[in-house]
Amino acid sequence: MKPFTKLSILPFMFALALAFSLPADAAASMQWSPSQQTAIERATAADSALRSKLEALYSSFTSLQSQLQQLDQSISTVHYKNEETQSALTKQIKTIDADKIAKLEQAVKAAKDKYKPLLSMYTALNQQISTAGKLKNKQLSSALKAQADTMKIAVQIAKADIQNKEQALSAAKTQKTTSQKKIRTLLGSADPLRTKIKAEKSTATILNKNVSPLWKSVTQSIRVGDAKKINTDLNNLVNQLKQLQVQKQKILALENQIGSILQNAKAQLTS
Incomplete structure (x- = not known):
């Protein structure tokens, strides 16, 4: 039987915590150890189709973690840029003319x-x-x-x-x-978006809290050698990360909308 090579060569570069997703300790442990991989190989020895499904799921799992990390970085970058722009505009408004x-x-x-x-x-x-x-x-x-x-x-x-x-x-x-009133009104139009961001972050937090328990279910299924259960649990985990990804995409989109409003206000301020 060929070794489960795809699982062994897929790197996990996600030891650090993601700002809105995985705790540092969970992120560091969410990869299959050599002993777990051996257990998976035994569990799927008689079912190559299921082994292929697990390979695809595991690939999605690692890819999603990478995408979530990139989303966190993008959200952080845009957010802090918006904060700096907002602060600068607030000061500049006072000195108009x-x-x-x-x-x-x-x-x-x-x-x-x-x-x-x-x-x-x-x-x-x-x-x-x-x-x-x-x-x-x-x-x-x-x-x-x-x-x-x-x-x-x-x-x-x-x-x-x-x-x-x-x-x-x-x-x-x-x-x-x-x-001043015109620009402050324009800046104020970003406030509802910030409220939406808080709501989306709250949802993301709830989704994130379910990640570690789902990963635990995956490792327990590996321990008992139940290939179908591994497939089901890993699929549930992947779906959870996909939902988390959707939430982060919403947050990034809202931050970008705020950025557009701030740039519009900046343009009016300098015109």
Whole structure:
């Protein structure tokens, strides 16, 4: 009889724990030892068809572990990239148009400082005109009004200049608020996806808890030399890993969707 070579040469490079799948100790032990392989060879000695099925199942088993590990790595990579992008965007949102608004604020201040002497003088002059009127000093009142009239156009220009700069500042602040709200709303659209990820991870955790018991059933079947039971138990284990794979694919897809939302927000922020 030919040795069960496919089982012996299939490598198991999965000693480390997968982030969402197998505990480290379970992953390290989930391979057939030489003695177990010998037991399998004895159990399938009279049934080459069943031996072929076991070979195919074992091949699927090892392949699934590799795929699960790759999925975990991809999920981790995308997740942490999303976290970094989210953090950076949160900080950048606060500084939208910060330089522009700072310049406009400085322009308003500069204009007010520039025109302050003129406006103060004009205010004081009008107060004097009021006082002269109360004193019924027509000559003084007339002279003060003439002086005020000569300043009136300059005062109007000064007030208009200040007002224009204040309006520009107000418009910039409104635009900043609008932009911040728009981007924050876009970022908020990722929150339901994060909630879904939690649900999918919860399901994956439940599925993962069943892996070790299923593997234990496989090893027990090997111990008693029941080839059909080995086939059934290994098939159940493979199906469990396939379900776990589906869950991880869902998680990765959701993380990628979040990534797309973040990149869209980033593009709007820099536009």
